[in-house]
Amino acid sequence: MNSRERILGRVRRALADVPPGEDAAVERDYLREHGERTVEETVDLLAENLADYRAVVHRTDAEELPYLIMRLLAQRGPRYVLVPPGLPPEWMSAADPTRVHDRAVSTPRELDEVESVVTGCAVAVAETGTLVLDGSPDQGRRRISLIPDHHICVVRVPDQVVASVPQALERLDPTRPLTWISGPSATSDIELDRVEGVHGPRTLEVVLVR
Amino acid sequence: MSGTFVGMPAFPAAAREAVRDTTLRGNLRHATHTIRAKRARAVAELEDWERLRQAGMRIKDRTLRHLDRYLVQLEESVTAAGGTVHWATDADEANRIVTELVKATGESEVVKVKSMATQEIGLNEALEAEGIAAYETDLAELIVQLGKDRPSHILVPAIHRNRGEIREIFTREMGEWGRPAPEGLTDTPADLAEAARLHLREKFLRAKVGISGANFMVAETGTLVVVESEGNGRMCLTLPETLISVVGIEKTVPTWQDLEVFLQTLPRSSTAERMNPYTSMWTGTTDGDGPRAFHLVLLDNGRTDTLADEVGRQALRCIRCSACLNVCPVYERAGGHAYGSVYPGPIGAILSPQLRGIGSEIDASLPYASSLCGACYEVCPVAIDIPEVLVRLRERVVEGGEAVREGNKVLLRPAKGHAAERAAMRAARWALTRPGALRTGQRLASRTRRLHPRTLPGPGRAWSGTRDLPPVPAEPFRDWWQRTRGGKGDAS
Ligand code: SF4
Numbered sequence: 001m002n003s004r005e006r007i008l009g010r011v012r013r014a015l016a017d018v019p020p021g022e023d024a025a026v027e028r029d030y031l032r033e034h035g036e037r038t039v040e041e042t043v044d045l046l047a048e049n050l051a052d053y054r055a056v057v058h059r060t061d062a063e064e065l066p067y068l069i070m071r072l073l074a075q076r077g078p079r080y081v082l083v084p085p086g087l088p089p090e091w092m093s094a095a096d097p098t099r100v101h102d103r104a105v106s107t108p109r110e111l112d113e114v115e116s117v118v119t120g121c122a123v124a125v126a127e128t129g130t131l132v133l134d135g136s137p138d139q140g141r142r143r144i145s146l147i148p149d150h151h152i153c154v155v156r157v158p159d160q161v162v163a164s165v166p167q168a169l170e171r172l173d174p175t176r177p178l179t180w181i182s183g184p185s186a187t188s189d190i191e192l193d194r195v196e197g198v199h200g201p202r203t204l205e206v207v208l209v210r
Numbered sequence: 211m212s213g214t215f216v217g218m219p220a221f222p223a224a225a226r227e228a229v230r231d232t233t234l235r236g237n238l239r240h241a242t243h244t245i246r247a248k249r250a251r252a253v254a255e256l257e258d259w260e261r262l263r264q265a266g267m268r269i270k271d272r273t274l275r276h277l278d279r280y281l282v283q284l285e286e287s288v289t290a291a292g293g294t295v296h297w298a299t300d301a302d303e304a305n306r307i308v309t310e311l312v313k314a315t316g317e318s319e320v321v322k323v324k325s326m327a328t329q330e331i332g333l334n335e336a337l338e339a340e341g342i343a344a345y346e347t348d349l350a351e352l353i354v355q356l357g358k359d360r361p362s363h364i365l366v367p368a369i370h371r372n373r374g375e376i377r378e379i380f381t382r383e384m385g386e387w388g389r390p391a392p393e394g395l396t397d398t399p400a401d402l403a404e405a406a407r408l409h410l411r412e413k414f415l416r417a418k419v420g421i422s423g424a425n426f427m428v429a430e431t432g433t434l435v436v437v438e439s440e441g442n443g444r445m446c447l448t449l450p451e452t453l454i455s456v457v458g459i460e461k462t463v464p465t466w467q468d469l470e471v472f473l474q475t476l477p478r479s480s481t482a483e484r485m486n487p488y489t490s491m492w493t494g495t496t497d498g499d500g501p502r503a504f505h506l507v508l509l510d511n512g513r514t515d516t517l518a519d520e521v522g523r524q525a526l527r528c529i530r531c532s533a534c535l536n537v538c539p540v541y542e543r544a545g546g547h548a549y550g551s552v553y554p555g556p557i558g559a560i561l562s563p564q565l566r567g568i569g570s571e572i573d574a575s576l577p578y579a580s581s582l583c584g585a586c587y588e589v590c591p592v593a594i595d596i597p598e599v600l601v602r603l604r605e606r607v608v609e610g611g612e613a614v615r616e617g618n619k620v621l622l623r624p625a626k627g628h629a630a631e632r633a634a635m636r637a638a639r640w641a642l643t644r645p646g647a648l649r650t651g652q653r654l655a656s657r658t659r660r661l662h663p664r665t666l667p668g669p670g671r672a673w674s675g676t677r678d679l680p681p682v683p684a685e686p687f688r689d690w691w692q693r694t695r696g697g698k699g700d701a702s
Contacts, residue, residue: 002297003297003298003299003303004297006297006299006617007281007297007299007459007508007510007514008278008281008282009617010510010514010515010517010518010617011277011278011281011459011514011517012278013518013614013617014514014515014517014518014523014614015275015276015277015278015517017520018275018276022275022276024268024272026265026268026269026272026468027264027265027268028265029261029265030258030261030262030265030471031257031258031261034255034256034257034258049484053483053484053487104498107415108414108415108449109415109416112411112415125485127484128484128485129484129485130485135496135499141448141498141499141500142444142447142448142490142499142500143448143449143500146441146444146445146448165470165473165474165485166467166470169466169467169469169470169473174428174431174433174466174491174493175291175431175493176493176496177448177490177491177492177493177496177499177500178489178490178491178492179444179488179489179490179491180485180488180489180490180491181487181488182483182484182485182486182487182488183487184487185439185440185441185487185488186439186440186487187349187350187403187439187440188366188439188481189348189349189350189353189366189368190349190373190376190399190402190403191237191240191241191372191373191399192240192241192244192245192366192369193399195399195400195403197403197407198349198403198406198407198439198440198441198442199347199407199410199411199414199440199441199442199444199445200440200441200444200487200488
């Protein structure tokens, strides 16, 4: 008997008390969303919760977006900025730094030379202040939003905003690699003092664009 | 690394050491009280908390009651998504599987994201014995590993170390393992975190093999979920070419939708945040993103034995949030090491004796490492009735009875060392049902109080072994009442 059979056999013997054919559905009487909000208010809540977790929040419209991105990059002065292959080109149309793409052959060490990254996002969750990336062409591979120290993430509001975690899961495709980001990387391991940025980006800037 | 717990003294002995350590107690009190208060606020934000808690309990119960079906489904989903599933009945088998997988890559070092399952099986030591270096990358785990120490808390494993001690460990040890600590390292948390960032980045960027655990595995989709804060998890899960995840079979949930419950209750219960900074979800392998090979090792190691006990089975619902540790008066004083297992606190007191059996002195003593105050049950996001299981296990220790070990039914005999415990219980019952005797005893105690030892002799030793005896008052309360209110009230 191999280990698989052995473990499954043990499980079955251990569950001798469970009636055969039992199939009680799980009652889900919890809320799909906490509180009543207009679309506007949901976006405001997102901004508030993002800021509460020390992400820097900016608001703009489609026309101003390229200039805002330009200014945000200029403040940090990186020589290179990492962009995913499907990022709308107009977003970067005013930016100065040289754009680099994450290619299959780029090693993590090469990406470590790049200071900033600009991505889109799949869904943003207002109640928790969370951005979810799903690897779509405007977001790129998981590693690009991880290695650079400065991440600018653009969220289209209100389309990409949901109120709650249950609503976010409904929208996401589990077959894609997913990264949920709530504020910059942080640790509280040293006497519970919160320190930002251990391994992930130390600065997270979120642009809410209308 | 002295990560092994073999030969640990029983809880009372280990706890007696710990309560004398004032630094440890100070660090622990600060930590548990801070997290406790924050958690209460985070939970209060959700008006449907109690319903989420009930749903979490029901989902986990449903999973456990049909675990065979969900495990088979999980295996199918992971395989269909490009992963390879391995089954391990015990620690040795799991360690063997992982070692062989690492060797097959030709690598001699791996990066690890904090995983209680791999600590439970002693994976780091097993790899080391085969010439493979395993680097822990969670900041607290790094502190523990460099300090040649053992973790003391589920969530903040190095909570027993203060910043001065951490600075000393980094300065002394980092150079031995890779990039040394920067010159003139201070003890501010930001500086210490920066030193860890630099030290570990070097390892992340060259790592070819990553090893993880998982918080959840979704049977329906084959998705694995890791919840973390620092980004070391993301590094280990996405940069290496090969990813090996070692996960206890009880971490399964049936559907994708079930995650909506736990992603709300876990962060709030554990770090008291609305959401932890990073959550990674992956399903098998994805072309061009992340590891090219993914191996899932499903670990039994006593879980099916635990499942066989209809009362004790609920311990497998645990999502390792650590909320029960932070409210436990016994944990707060004794610290995590006294539990002699990777699972400390109230959950450790019910999980370890079930996973490992109650054959050893430490495991037989764990069900007594509690005051049965019930605070752990109140905070548990999956409503595990820890006191109920503790009482069940005490009964097993004292009375013996049926249990399952390694899949076989065994008949436990009453533990010898606990004859004293039974005697103590009888003595207490005798005194409490005879007020006159109790009063006389108290008066006698007052008059002789200068002669009292710090621990109780005879059957009382088990009790006083983990507590310092309170000083006996100069006058028993009843006498004081008689004297000051004598004649006015009825104070007999
Ligand atoms: S027993 Fe409950 S409270 Fe304790 S760690 Fe597990 S889930 Fe959390």
